[in-house]
Amino acid sequence: MKKHNCIVGDESVCPKVKLSIQDTLDVVGGKWKLVLISILRDGKMRFRELSREADISPRILSKELQELEMNGLVTRTVCNTKPVTVEYALTPYSDTLSEVIIAMHKWGQEHRRKVMEPSL
Template sequence: MAKQHICITGNADHCPKARMTIQDTLDVVGGKWKLVLISILRDGKKRFRELSREAEISPRILSKELQELEMNGLVTRTVCNTRPVTVEYALTPYSDTLSEVIIAMHKWGKQHREKIIETP
C-alpha cells in the first residue's frame, strides 16, 4: 500500500502555498554561502576581507551574496571613514528569525553525517 502524502502544514488545502513559502525561504537563504556567512556573522561584525578569508569565498561571489542578504534585510553594510575605505557587515535583528531554521539544519546535518559514516 502506498504511503499517503501528508502536507507539511497538516492541511492538504495549504500544500501549494506551503511549497511556495518553502521556495521563498530557499530563494533568500539557499545556495552554498548565505547560511555560512550568517553563521560567521553571528560572532559579530566583520570586514569584507575577513569574511572572504574566513568563508574561503572569492570577493566577487562574496559581494553578490552580501548584496542579496542586505536586500533581504538580514545584513547591514557600513562604510567606515578610514583610509583606505573599509566596509563592515553585521547581522540585523531580523536575521534572528532564522535561528530555528539554522538549529534544525545543524541537528539534521549532524544526524545525517552520523548515519552516513555508520552505514557500511
Template sequence: MTVTCEQTPALHKEKILALKDAIELLSGKWKFCILLNLYNYGTLRFKDLQESSVGITPKVLSKELQDLEENQLITRTVNNTKPVTVSYALTPHAIEIQPVINALVDFGLKHRSKIKGTPDQSDYAKCPIPLPSAPQDAK
C-alpha cells in the first residue's frame, strides 16, 4: 500500500468535482434501487416501481422519478390506458450509470460476506414480495 500515485493536482480536483456532482445527483436511499429495477425489467410503471422498490412511499417515489427525469436519466411516458398508466424507462444517458451500479452491487456482495457475515434479516423481512408482475394485465 501507500502508493502515493499522485496524479496532477488539477486532474485530481476535476475528479473531486465530478464525484461531488455524481453524489449530489445519485445520493439518497432510493435512486440506485429504482435504476437497478429499470435495468432489470426494462420498463416499469409507477406501481411496478412502487412494488419493486420495497418500502418506498408514493410521495418519495414521485419525487425521485422527477429528479431522475430532470437529469435525463429516465423517460416518462403516459399511456392512454383504461386507468391511466405511466411508464418509466432508462435513457441512453443512463447507461453511464450501469458501471456504478454493478460496482456497487459487487462491493455490497463482498462487503456483506466479509464484514457482516450474517444475512441481514431485517432487509429480508422487508422484501416479502414475489416481484414479477406482468406489465399489461387487463383485468
C-alpha cells in the first residue's frame, strides 16, 4: 500500500488539512468569487458597475455577492438615492485572502507559460 504524503505535516493532521482545504473552496470556489474580490480591491462599486466590470449576469452576481457577504468578505450598503442604489465593498477580513490570490496568480502565469503557450 502506498504511503500518503501530507503536504503540511505528518499523517495525523491530514484529515484536518483536507477539511480546511474544502472549507476554503466552499467560500471562494467557483468561477466568480476571487474575480469579484480582485475587482473590489480597487474600491467600492455599485451593483451594475460590478456586473459590467466582471462581465457577469445580474442573477449570478447577486448569488455570488450574497455568498461573499454571508462569509464576511463583502459588505452591502443600500444608498439613500433615487432610484435606490446598492454598493459593495470588501471587508478587512477579505485581506486574509491576499496570499491565496497571489499564489493563484503566480501559478496561473506559470501554467499558461507551460501548458497554454509552450511555443512562445
